[in-house]
Amino acid sequence: MKKALIIAIAAFALASCGGREAVKTDPRVEALMKQMTLEEKVGQTVLFTSDWTVTGPSMRSGYLEDIKAGRCGALLNAYTADFTREVQRVAVEETRLGIPILFGYDVIHGFRTIFPINLGMSCSWDIPAIEESARIAAEEAAAAGLQWTYSPMCDISVEPRWGRISEGSGEDPYLGSLISAAMTRGYQGDDLSKDNTILACVKHFAAYGAPQAGRDYNTVDMSERWFREFYLPPYKAAIDAGAMSVMASFNELDGVPAHASNHLMNEILKDEWGFEGFVVSDYTGINEMIMHGYAADESHAAELSMNAGLDMDMMSAAYMNHLTELVKSGKVSEKTLDNAVRRILNIKAKLGLLDDPYKYCDTEREKERTLTPENKAFARRIAAESMVLLKNNGVLPLKKGEKVAVLGPMADTKDDFLGSWRGAGEVEAVPASILDAVKEVTTVAAQANKVILVLGEPWSWTGEAASRTSINLPEEQTELLKSLKKQGKTVAVVLLNGRPLDLSAESELSDAILEAWYPGTMGGYAVADVLFGDYNPSGKLSVTFPRNLGQVPIYHYAKNTGRPYIHPDAKYESRYLDCPNEPLYAFGHGLSYTDFEYSEIGLDVSEFKADGTLTAKVKVTNTGSVEGTETVQLYIRDLVGSVTRPVKQLKGFQRITLQPGESQEVSFTIDKEMLSFYRQDMTWGPETGDFKVFIGGASDNVKEASFRYEI
Numbered sequence: 001m002k003k004a005l006i007i008a009i010a011a012f013a014l015a016s017c018g019g020r021e022a023v024k025t026d027p028r029v030e031a032l033m034k035q036m037t038l039e040e041k042v043g044q045t046v047l048f049t050s051d052w053t054v055t056g057p058s059m060r061s062g063y064l065e066d067i068k069a070g071r072c073g074a075l076l077n078a079y080t081a082d083f084t085r086e087v088q089r090v091a092v093e094e095t096r097l098g099i100p101i102l103f104g105y106d107v108i109h110g111f112r113t114i115f116p117i118n119l120g121m122s123c124s125w126d127i128p129a130i131e132e133s134a135r136i137a138a139e140e141a142a143a144a145g146l147q148w149t150y151s152p153m154c155d156i157s158v159e160p161r162w163g164r165i166s167e168g169s170g171e172d173p174y175l176g177s178l179i180s181a182a183m184t185r186g187y188q189g190d191d192l193s194k195d196n197t198i199l200a201c202v203k204h205f206a207a208y209g210a211p212q213a214g215r216d217y218n219t220v221d222m223s224e225r226w227f228r229e230f231y232l233p234p235y236k237a238a239i240d241a242g243a244m245s246v247m248a249s250f251n252e253l254d255g256v257p258a259h260a261s262n263h264l265m266n267e268i269l270k271d272e273w274g275f276e277g278f279v280v281s282d283y284t285g286i287n288e289m290i291m292h293g294y295a296a297d298e299s300h301a302a303e304l305s306m307n308a309g310l311d312m313d314m315m316s317a318a319y320m321n322h323l324t325e326l327v328k329s330g331k332v333s334e335k336t337l338d339n340a341v342r343r344i345l346n347i348k349a350k351l352g353l354l355d356d357p358y359k360y361c362d363t364e365r366e367k368e369r370t371l372t373p374e375n376k377a378f379a380r381r382i383a384a385e386s387m388v389l390l391k392n393n394g395v396l397p398l399k400k401g402e403k404v405a406v407l408g409p410m411a412d413t414k415d416d417f418l419g420s421w422r423g424a425g426e427v428e429a430v431p432a433s434i435l436d437a438v439k440e441v442t443t444v445a446a447q448a449n450k451v452i453l454v455l456g457e458p459w460s461w462t463g464e465a466a467s468r469t470s471i472n473l474p475e476e477q478t479e480l481l482k483s484l485k486k487q488g489k490t491v492a493v494v495l496l497n498g499r500p501l502d503l504s505a506e507s508e509l510s511d512a513i514l515e516a517w518y519p520g521t522m523g524g525y526a527v528a529d530v531l532f533g534d535y536n537p538s539g540k541l542s543v544t545f546p547r548n549l550g551q552v553p554i555y556h557y558a559k560n561t562g563r564p565y566i567h568p569d570a571k572y573e574s575r576y577l578d579c580p581n582e583p584l585y586a587f588g589h590g591l592s593y594t595d596f597e598y599s600e601i602g603l604d605v606s607e608f609k610a611d612g613t614l615t616a617k618v619k620v621t622n623t624g625s626v627e628g629t630e631t632v633q634l635y636i637r638d639l640v641g642s643v644t645r646p647v648k649q650l651k652g653f654q655r656i657t658l659q660p661g662e663s664q665e666v667s668f669t670i671d672k673e674m675l676s677f678y679r680q681d682m683t684w685g686p687e688t689g690d691f692k693v694f695i696g697g698a699s700d701n702v703k704e705a706s707f708r709y710e711i
C-alpha cells in the first residue's frame with residue numbers, strides 16, 4: 001500500500017476514451033506503469049484461483065507464492081474479510097510495488113442471502129427488484145472482501161438441454177437487456193469506490209447460450225445478423241449501463257474461439273462500443289484453444305488471445321508463462337500489453353484499492369451486512385414474484401387450516417433451493433423446506449385428499465457442465481403423480497428445477513402446476529406464500545416451455561416461413577406429424593388467482609412517419625375477487641422487410657397492480673427504434689411498411705391492431 005500510495009495523486013482522466021487502445025487513465029496508474037518491469041506488467045494480467053472452491057477443471061497450489069513474486073494480480077474464489085486482508089497484506093507489503101490484489105467471485109444470484117436462480121428472477125419481469133437483488137448481493141460480497149463478481153450472465157438461450165440456461169434471463173433479448181443493465185447498476189451503483197459496490201463482469205462473450213445440441217462448451221455457429229439481433233443486445237446493454245469487465249466465452253463462433261476473437265473483443269467490444277474496462281478469459285479458456293485446434297501450443301494461445309484484446313488470463317497461466325517472451329520477440333507489442341495492464345490497473349484505481357487496499361476487509365461490517373432480516377425479507381418477496389403459475393383448475397390457493405399432504409422427493413429439500421452458483425450461501429441459512437413452511441400455516445396429514453406434490457430436478461442437474469438429453473422429470477416422479485391421481489387425490493404440483501421441462505404428462509394429470517425454480521434461501525416460505533394466497537402469483541415465463549424436446553428450438557420470435565401451418569389437414573405446411581406447433585406454455589404465460597380482461601387496442605393514429613410516434617392503448621380490468629399484478633406485454637410484427645421478420649417480437653411491458661374491479665389504461669409509445677432491425681445491408685433502422693401491434697398477458701394471448709410507418 002505504502003508504495004502505491006506515495007505515488008502522486010492528481011486529477012482523474014487523461015487520454016481520450018473508446019477504442020481498443022485509448023482508455024481514460026488514472027495518473028497514478030501511469031506513474032505506476034513507468035516503474036513496472038515487463039514481468040510485473042505481465043503479473044497484472046494473471047488471475048488465479050485460491051484453493052477454497054473449485055469452479056473449473058484445475059486448481060493452483062502456491063498462489064500466495066505467485067502473489068509474493070508479483071506474478072499474479074488478481075485472485076478468485078477467496079473471500080471473508082479476514083482471509084482477503086491476509087492475502088492483500090502479502091500483495092501490498094511483500095511485493096516491490098505493492099499493487100493490491102483484485103478479489104473476484106461468482107456472486108450470481110446472491111452472496112450469502114441467496115435469491116432465486118437467474119432464470120427464475122427473470123420471470124418476475126420486475127426490473128427494479130432484480131436490480132435490488134444485485135445491490136444486496138454486492139453489499140454482502142463487498143463486506144466479505146470481494147470487489148468483483150462474474151455476473152451478469154447475459155447469454156440468451158433457447159436451448160433447454162443446456163444446464164446453464166438456469167443462469168441466464170431466458171430467450172428474449174429485450175427482457176434480457178433490461179435485466180443485464182439492471183444487474184450492472186445494482187452491483188456497481190454510481191461509484192465503484194464505495195465499500196458496498198462491486199465490479200460487474202458481463203459474460204460469456206459471446207453467444208455461449210447457443211451450443212449445438214445443448215451440450216456445454218460445444219460449437220456455436222449463427223449468422224452475424226442473427227447474432228447481432230438476438231444474442232448481442234444484453235451484453236451491450238450491460239456495457240451501456242457501465243459494466244467495466246467482460247468475460248470471454250468457452251465456445252467458438254464462426255470457427256474462431258471467443259478467446260481469440262479479434263472481431264468480438266477488439267472490433268465489437270472495444271472499437272465499436274468504446275468499452276474501457278478489461279476482458280478476462282474464462283477458466284483455462286486460453287489453454288483450451290489448443291484442444292479447439294486453433295492454437296498450436298500454450299505460447300501461441302497466449303499470443304492469439306492478447307492480440308485479440310483479451311486482457312486477463314483466468315487460470316491458464318499462459319500469460320504468466322509466455323507473455324514476457326512474446327513481447328521480447330515482438331509477437332505481442334509492448335503497447336498491446338500496456339493497454340491491457342492499464343485497463344486492469346484503472347479498475348483497481350476506480351475500486352479505491354490504490355487509496356486503501358483493505359477497504360473491503362472489515363469483519364464488523366461483514367457481520368452487520370450479511371443475511372440481515374431485510375435481506376431475507378427481500379429474498380422471500382422476490383422468490384414469490386419469480387414463481388409462475390402454469391396451470392390452475394381452481395385448487396389453488398389453498399385455505400389455511402385445511403388438511404393437505406405434502407409429498408414428493410423434494411418436499412423436504414433445502415439444499416436444492418440454492419441452485420448452482422450459490423455464492424457463499426449455506427444450507428444452514430435456509431430456515432424452512434416447503435414441508436416445514438406449509439406446516440406453519442395448516443395441518444399436514446399424509447392421507448389428506450389435497451396433495452402438494454413437490455417434484456423437480458436435483459440442483460446438480462443444472463448449471464455448468466450439466467446438459468441433459470431429456471427434459472422430462474425423472475420417470476418415478478411422473479409415476480407418483482399418476483398413482484396419486486388414480487387414488488382420486490387433487491394434486492397441486494410444485495416444481496423445483498432450472499430449465500424449461502417437458503411437462504406434457506404432468507399438465508394432463510395435475511390440477512395445478514406452480515413453477516418455483518430454485519427459489520433461494522427463503523424458498524420454503526415463498527412457496528407457502530403463493531400456495532396459500534398470501535402472494536398472488538404474478539410471474540410470467542421468460543422462456544418457452546416446449547411440448548417435447550423435438551420442438552426445440554422453440555421461441556416466440558420465430559419467422560413465419562413460406563409455408564406456415566394454417567390448414568389443419570394440409571400436408572405441405574411447416575408442421576409436425578405427431579405434435580402441434582405451439583408450445584405447451586408460451587413465452588409470457590403465467591396465471592394469477594384473479595382474472596384480467598383486456599379491451600381492444602386503441603391507436604391514436606393509424607400511421608406515423610420518421611421520428612414521430614404512435615400510442616397504443618388498452619384498458620386492463622381485474623375481473624376477479626383479489627388484488628393481482630399483471631405484466632402487460634407489447635409485441636410488434638413487421639409484415640414485409642428487406643429481410644424476413646419475426647411473427648412477434650417483445651418490445652415493451654408494464655407491470656401493474658389492480659384491486660378487484662379496478663381498471664387501468666396502459667399505453668405504449670411506439671417509435672422508429674422499436675421498428676428497427678439489421679436491414680439487408682446490415683445497417684440498423686426501420687423500413688417503410690405495414691405493422692401489427694399486439695398487447696396482452698402472454699405472447700399467445702393478445703389483442704391485435706395494425707398501423708403503417710414511413711421512414
Ligand code: BGC
Pocket residue numbers: 055056076106150203282283464
Ligand atoms: C464459468 C464462469 C465462471 C468461472 C469462474 C467458469 O467455469 O464458465 O461462468 O465465472 O468459471 O468461476
